[in-house]
Structure formats: C-alpha cells, structure tokens
C-alpha cells in the first residue's frame with residue numbers, strides 16, 4: 012500500500028510531514044519533492060532501508076546514492092575530511108541543487124556509497140524536503156524516485172506511475188521547480204570536478220572556485236568504463252520507451268535543416284515521430300510536437316515530463332535538436348545525450 016498525501020510546497024503542514032518522517036525513522040520509503048526532481052528517501056544510516064531503495068527502483072547496487080541533510084553541521088558527521096573550499100560552496104549554494112562529493116566517514120553504510128570511500132551530500136532548498144529531513148532527524152539517502160533508467164520524476168504522478176504499491180508514501184508537492192537533478196561536484200580532486208552537470212552551473216562554480224573541470228563522461232553518450240568516477244555513470248539513463256535521436260550541429264539553422272530531413276525520412280518509413288522543440292519552435296511537421304519553453308530554465312523544468320508525455324502519445328521516435336551548452340544548457344544536453352540511442 013502506498014499512501015499519497017498532498018502538501019503545500021510553500022507552507023508545508025508540519026503535522027503531515029511528521030507522518031512521513033515517522034515512516035523514514037521506522038525504515039520505510041517515502042517519495043518527496045525537492046527543487047530538482049522527486050526523490051525516493053530512506054534513513055541513510057539504516058542499511059536495510061537503503062537496500063529497499065535499490066530493490067524497488069531496480070537500481071544496480073554499484074550506483075551510489077546522494078545523502079540529503081537539513082543542517083550544515085551534519086556534513087561533518089558524514090564526511091571524514093572537509094576541505095576549506097567546502098565552506099565557501101556551502102555558504103553560496105546551500106540549500107540548493109549542488110551535491111558535494113567528499114571522503115566518507117565510518118558512519119555512512121557501504122550500501123549508500125556503493126562501496127566507494129566517498130559520500131555525496133546535498134542540502135535541498137524545497138521546504139517539504141527540508142522539513143522532512145528535519146523531522147526525521149536523520150540524513151536521508153535519496154536517488155530520483157523513478158524506475159532505474161526512466162526519465163526522472165518531476166511530479167508526484169510520475170512517481171505514482173513508476174513506484175505505486177512498492178513504497179510506503181508519496182508526498183505530492185506539485186511540479187518541481189528546476190526539473191533536472193543537482194550538480195554533482197567532486198571535491199576530493201584538485202581542481203574540483205563536475206561528475207554530473209545540474210541545477211548549479213559550471214559558470215557559477217568557476218566564479219567561486221576558479222578552474223572547475225568537467226568529467227569526460229559529461230559530454231558523452233556512451234559509457235566510458237575506464238574513466239567512470241562513480242559506477243552509476245556508466246548506465247543508460249533518462250530513457251523513455253521511444254528512441255530518442257539527438258541532432259547536433261554548427262548552428263541553429265544547420266540543426267533545423269537536419270531535424271527536418273530526419274523527421275521527414277522517419278515519417279516516410281511509416282514511423283510516428285515526436286518532435287521536441289527546445290527554446291525555439293521549429294516550423295517542422297511531425298506527429299506530435301512539444302515546445303519546452305523560451306529559456307534553458309523552462310526547458311529544464313519541462314524536459315523529463317515531455318519525454319514521458321511522448322510515450323503516452325505513443326510515438327516511435329523522438330527527434331530533438333540540441334542547444335548551446337551554456338548555463339543550464341550543459342545539464343540539458345547531458346541528459347539528452349544519455350537518453351538518446353543515436354546522436355546525429
């Protein structure tokens with residue numbers, strides 16, 4: 012049985028959140044909204060509770076999970092070493108969509124970190140998430156609340172589709188604001204390295220830290236086994252049932268020309284083709300067209316739900332033209348590359 016409760020994200024009811032926190036404390040699983048995507052939470056210090064996350068998501072055991080906290084000083088409890096730069100970043104970006112990778116302390120169970128000697132920690136700004144961690148009074152391990160490999164959930168309905176009946180509770184706090192996951196930043200290397208681009212941009216991090224490297228896999232589609240920093244980086248991700256074809260090019264016009272040609276070819280083959288328009292609405296005829304918004308922020312917010320919507324509309328293929336990898340564009344392109352079966 013999965014209980015679904017509605018909570019106002021602007022003014023969450025503490026009483027309702029207490030019910031959810033009780034489930035966490037008793038070793039259960041609660042899906043909750045964060046500012047990025049919905050998370051599937053368990054008590055991070057309870058090994059068997061965390062194990063259940065992997066089971067219900069069908070997540071490979073070698074893909075580590077981010078630990079969510081509500082107070083700065085919990086970080087000292089989870090991390091064995093906290094380098095000086097951490098405090099700068101915490102001051103500037105927490106609470107918010109930045110996850111920090113640090114050497115782990117003994118208190119963090121191996122199942123959370125997939126046996127790595129590092130732990131990924133973040134403090135979410137969403138009020139429901141914050142209150143849930145506070146009331147549970149334990150750090151909460153939470154990956155995205157979707158079945159492994161599927162697009163991440165940005166509404167409680169997406170969570171329901173993937174996990175109803177398998178988890179104890181879903182807190183419905185409306186659509187998430189940012190829509191793509193947090194930026195994962197490795198602070199155990201110098202200069203720091205982005206393992207996954209997300210809600211906090213590369214540019215913002217460099218303005219605070221100076222040089223920040225991008226892990227080679229950030230811009231790649233295929234798994235790059237020999238260089239994965241975190242085993243989870245090697246799997247296929249964010250994939251709807253329909254095949255995603257990502258079109259890249261030298262300019263907007265170049266991309267639009269290629270998209271038009273591809274859509275036409277696939278439709279001649281009798282395929283039902285979905286066209287995702289990021290930022291700019293192309294004048295191309297397809298079976299289903301979805302426009303994601305005028306800015307990278309709007310595109311990020313609508314990206315995952317548009318992939319799910321394409322599946323509901325039963326398209327065979329989704330063609331999407333790439334955008335510039337500036338600001339949130341880097342995270343958007345990263346997700347599209349990982350979701351795609353082909354890059355043109």
Ligand code: AMP
Pocket residue numbers: 074075076077112124127129130131153154155192195206207240241243244
């Ligand atoms: P998700 O399950 O969608 O929230 O993704 C969590 C991501 O955080 C994983 O794919 C990992 O790549 C990353 N992550 C979690 N823990 C660590 C860690 N200890 N070291 C490096 N990356 C991590």
Ligand code: MG
Pocket residue numbers: 154155163
């Ligand atoms: Mg995920």
